[in-house]
């Protein structure tokens with residue numbers, strides 16, 4: 631495992647790990663944009679279970695195993711579930727996933743089943759599932775909570791910053807989709823650690839992007855509030871970030887403020903258009919919540935919050951395959967043909 635992905639940075643990850651539970655996560659592609667001169671996409675969909683969650687899960691599950699836990703649990707909008715289930719099976723741990731019934735994208739539910747997790751469904755939002763896990767952990771203490779208030783998760787996720795800096799130095803702006811708000815803080819923490827040891831000369835501005843119907847942090851930043859107004863019934867097609875009460879909101883606001891960044895929200899239609907643009911112009915398949923990064927980026931350019939010619943990195947947090955329903959709803963070119971006449975179609979198809 632030496633020299634691979636997240637554990638290449640073992641010395642900067644706190645904790646003693648006699649045993650590493652790893653799927654060689656990390657080392658994801660940094661893809662230059664065809665559209666914007668100095669814009670890059672950090673494609674986290676290339677991780678073993680298809681999202682950035684694997685970076686934090688390898689650390690959290692390794693920590694659970696090294697601490698002798700046998701049972702782990704996580705509430706999730708889907709990607710944490712898929713990742714936790716994979717790493718739990720890798721680490722021979724029993725896992726209970728608490729999921730909002732009917733609100734988890736197909737690919738993620740399928741993965742959670744595939745990896746053999748016990749799935750506890752609740753009627754209600756992700757936030758209801760989250761509060762159940764917190765109560766379970768506080769009352770029982772025998773289960774190990776894997777959500778992103780678990781500091782080990784963020785220690786793994788901060789390696790996103792390390793990889794970016796190694797490849798292109800410190801960007802001017804980093805645009806991150808925000809749900810439970812751990813990742814924007816983790817990435818900021820990574821850049822701050824590099825800055826403190828002199829590896830980079832400036833810390834990028836952290837730009838958080840939320841879906842309008844689930845945007846407590848974006849609204850708090852826009853209104854200059856210290857405490858966000860939470861969303862009782864968050865709603866967006868970007869189900870991964872359909873979170874009304876982010877557990878890490880304090881950390882996210884700290885990262886945004888200290889980096890002189892900001893947070894903004896985008897509509898579902900802007901997210902859908904961005905997902906199409908990423909795929910059909912950049913050749914990159916990202917799920918709706920990830921595409922919010924491009925929607926937010928283009929809105930930030932329009933509002934002169936960022937300059938498109940600066941060195942900017944968008945974090946594409948999850949693979950398009952996670953949410954097949956979102957793709958199937960898109961305009962498509964499907965033509966039923968008589969196979970004997972295929973040349974007519976192709977020769978006649980001028981566009």
Ligand SMILES: Cc1ncc(COP(=O)(O)O)c(/C=C/C(=O)C(=O)O)c1O
Nearest residue numbers: 706707709710809810811812813947948
């Ligand atoms: C694709 C994708 N993009 C962005 C986010 C937001 O990251 P955070 O702001 O650190 O929460 C998530 C989060 C998912 C969960 O919270 C979960 O899986 O339970 C995600 O899956």
